Structure formats: C-alpha cells, structure tokens
Amino acid sequence: MASHLLGIDLGAGSLKATIIGATGVVEGEASHPVTSHVPQFGWSEQDPAEWFEALCAAVPRALAAAGLTGRDITGIGVSAGAHIPVLTDEAGTVLRPAIMWNDQRSAAQAASLHEKAGAQIIGSSLNKVNPTWTLAMLAWLREHEPAVFSRARRLYLAKDYLRYRLTGTWETDYSDAVGALLADDAVKDWSPELAALAGWDLARLPRIVKPTDVVGGVTAAAAARTGLAEGTKVVCGSNDTTVEFFGVGAVEPGIGAVKLATAGVLFLATDGPSVNPPVSCYPHVIEGMFYTATGTNSCASAHRWLRDLMFAQGGFEAMDALAAGVKPGADGLLFHPYLQGERAPYWDPLLRADFIGMTISHSQAHFARALYEGIAFSIRDLLEAARGLGLQFGTIRLIGGGARSAVWRQIIADVTGLTIERTEAADASFGAALLAGIGTGVFNSPREAVAACVRLVDTTMPDPARHAFYSNLFSIYKDAQAALAPLNHRLHALVQSQAAAF
Structure with missing residues (x-):
C-alpha cells in the first residue's frame, strides 16, 4: 500500500518537493530553480509555465532520492506564495506573467483603494490594502492592461494554478482568499463588495474549500510528466506562510516564528483574528485560530x-x-x-x-x-512594531533555508533577545505534506500530525x-x-x- 506523503512548495527562487513518511521523517527531497523577471524597478514577475516545468523536474528526483515510485505516494499537498494572481482565459491559457508578492507597481492603486474603502477592506478581509495584495494588483491591471483584464475568466492564486496543472480542478482555501484581500470574514467566503472595488466578477473566482480537502487526483497527463501515479489524491493546500508556520508546530496561541527565506517574515499564532494593520492577519490551518505575519522584502x-x-x-x-x-x-x-x-x-x-x-x-x-x-x-524592526500593537512574543521557531546557519541563528537571538528554536523540518513543502496526510486520513487532525512529525533539533539562547x-x-x-x-x-x-x- 502507498505509505508516503508528497509536499510541493513553490518559492520565489525555486520549487521544492519533499517526501515524508508517517512519522515525519524526510525520505527524499529535490528542488529546481524558477526565474524572476524585473522589467522595471519595483516590478517582479514569473512565468507560471516555468513553475510546472520545475515541478516536473523536482518530483521525479525526490522520488528517486527516496527510492520510491509514484505508486508509493498516498497524497499530495501544494503550497506557494500568497497574493500571486494567475489570470487565464476559459481554456486555461495564461494571459500574462504572474505578478509576484514583492512587486510594488500598484502603490497608487493601493493608496486609492485605501482612501476610498479602507475601513471596509479591513473589516471584511482583515488587512490593509498595499501593493502586496491581489486586490491592488487587479486594480492596476484594470487600469494599465484592460485587454488582459477583460479577457480573463479565471483567477488562480499561485498554488492553485500549480495544483490545477496536476488535477485540472479550480478551487482555493480561505487563507488564500484572505490573502487576495477579497474575502468576507463574517461568512468565510468571497466578498462581492471587495471584488467590485477592482471590477472583478465573482464568477471569475474559485470555490473555497478547506486546505486539507481532497480536491482531485493526478491526471494521466500530469502523471506522465512527473512520475506520479494517475489518480493519486491531491489536497487543496494553502499559501506558504500558512503551511510552514503550521509545519514547525505552531498549533497553540502565543507561538511565534521567523522565516529566513526570500523575504523575512515574523509570525505569531493567535486565538481568533488579531486585526492590527499593517500587520497581516491570516486564518490558521486549525479552524478558529489565526496568525499574524509581518515581513521585510529582502532576506x-x-x-x-x-x-x-x-x-x-x-x-x-x-x-x-x-x-x-x-x-x-x-x-x-x-x-x-x-x-x-x-x-x-x-x-x-x-x-x-x-x-x-x-x-x-x-x-x-x-x-x-x-x-x-x-x-x-x-x-527586530518588525518585532518592535508588532509589540507596539500589543502582540507578545516568547520563544521563536525558525523557518526557511537561512535557519541552517548557526552564525545567523545566534545573531538573530542576540539582536532580538529571544530564544530561537529549530525543528528537523522547517519549510513549506514539509507543512504541505502534513496537510496531505490529514486530508488522506494518515493523521486524524492537525494537532495529531504535529505530535507525530514535528521534532526540535536545537535551541539558541541570546547572550545578554x-x-x-x-x-x-x-x-x-x-x-x-x-x-x-x-x-x-x-x-x-x-x-x-x-x-x-x-
């Protein structure tokens, strides 16, 4: 019987595939680079076709590293950066490069949206509009690329487009709906009012499901490209920050984390939404919990x-x-x-x-x-700003590739004055694999998945x-x-x- 889980994460610089067993031990992993393009200062774009090519390169190598075949995979979870829109026509043809989360072109549109409907946006989708969010990007596209805007029939968030290439299905999870700044938190669904601010029809938005819901199986075409078995179950997944924060065991309010990846991000788990713009607020994998996230562009x-x-x-x-x-x-x-x-x-x-x-x-x-x-x-700048809003941090868990540097870990502990913990696995592909395990019944709940799979490897104390x-x-x-x-x-x-x- 199949007994392993595959997590796939699309980062800003590479796509990573990680295969784990039921106890969370990493059996095999591989990555493949993806390219960002900077047509102008402050712009950042990627080609979604390259994402799937990276997936097709990384997954077979991860299977080979684990000594497995596609038939050994029980379930697949996918994650990617939040906010990143992929626009397609009815046939699924991508209409333009994806605007990345660190793109700053929509500053004027964000300012206009905030002036026009700032309180409404925060009240509905929990966050203040700025160029990071999909809502502002859509407003920019409507103004500067009206032909593309009018031709678009589907909006995918990045992980949803990548999963579409595996399953042919179209859906998203609530955390990515909030990340698009198009959600209504009162009903946990899309907001017609916020979509209307950018002139976007609700029919061009996917249905919202749980991140652990099985949404389809690997198609024959995707199986031929990836080495996966046709029909292998694929869960919806979530954005990278949601799954990686979950994947280091942040399943109780008060646990914090720092991500040392393309961007630097500071997280804090909260009981219910903690709305303190401009600190971001997202739904957690565990229903009823949320987390705050605030980030620096370059890490x-x-x-x-x-x-x-x-x-x-x-x-x-x-x-x-x-x-x-x-x-x-x-x-x-x-x-x-x-x-x-x-x-x-x-x-x-x-x-x-x-x-x-x-x-x-x-x-x-x-x-x-x-x-x-x-x-x-x-x-620390992020930390001080969050503390100024009343958020309290104790022990911090590190996420991302930079966590491997003992020198950097000690510097962060000394600069922030916080105790730094590191887990065996600390990236989004691991968290995505845990979601696949929950969705396919390997684990009965998110907390059971964490208890079975998340283990600390070291602790770094600050020097006074x-x-x-x-x-x-x-x-x-x-x-x-x-x-x-x-x-x-x-x-x-x-x-x-x-x-x-x-």
Missing part, C-alpha cells in the same frame, strides 16, 4: 545577492565562515536590506539598500557579517552582553534609516527624470 534574496557579488567562488559556506570571524557590529559597518523597496514596517517601495560606515579596513568578512546583522535588525550592544547599534540603524529615506526618494525621482530625458 535570503539579499543573502544570495551578496553571495553572487562577493563570494562567487566560496558561496554561502565561505560567507558563513567569514562572518563568524568578525566581532558583533562588523566594526561599524551597517546594512539596510531594502534591495526591492520595503514592506513592514515602512511600506515604502522607494527605499533603497545601503552599506554605511565603510572604512578602508573593512573586508569581505565585514560585509558578510553586516548583511546578517542588517537583516536581523530588519526582523551582545544583546545590549546590539540594542545600541539598532538605535543607530533606525536613525540612519530615517535620515536616508528622503534621500532614497530624491534618488528615485532623479533616476525617473533621467529615464524620461535620455
């Missing part, structure tokens, strides 16, 4: 950028080793990680990244240390002396951000005027 993406710029030969391992050899504070070198503008807590698409405090004595090692510290300061030092440095980081923000705006205006003139 692992900044890490990757510096690696490619300065450490092409040694890679991440060289960065880690060099950063470990530099004392806290990087001898006065500070980094603000605003390589793609910034979300929380500034919501400013025109912010720019910088290294400040450079002297002739600074080396590659200092830049590596400063990058780790700058992203940790950005996470280093925390005190970093608190002083954080105040300089904040003052520098405030001083440089108007200069960032002037630089943007100058570049824009130059583009028009030459």
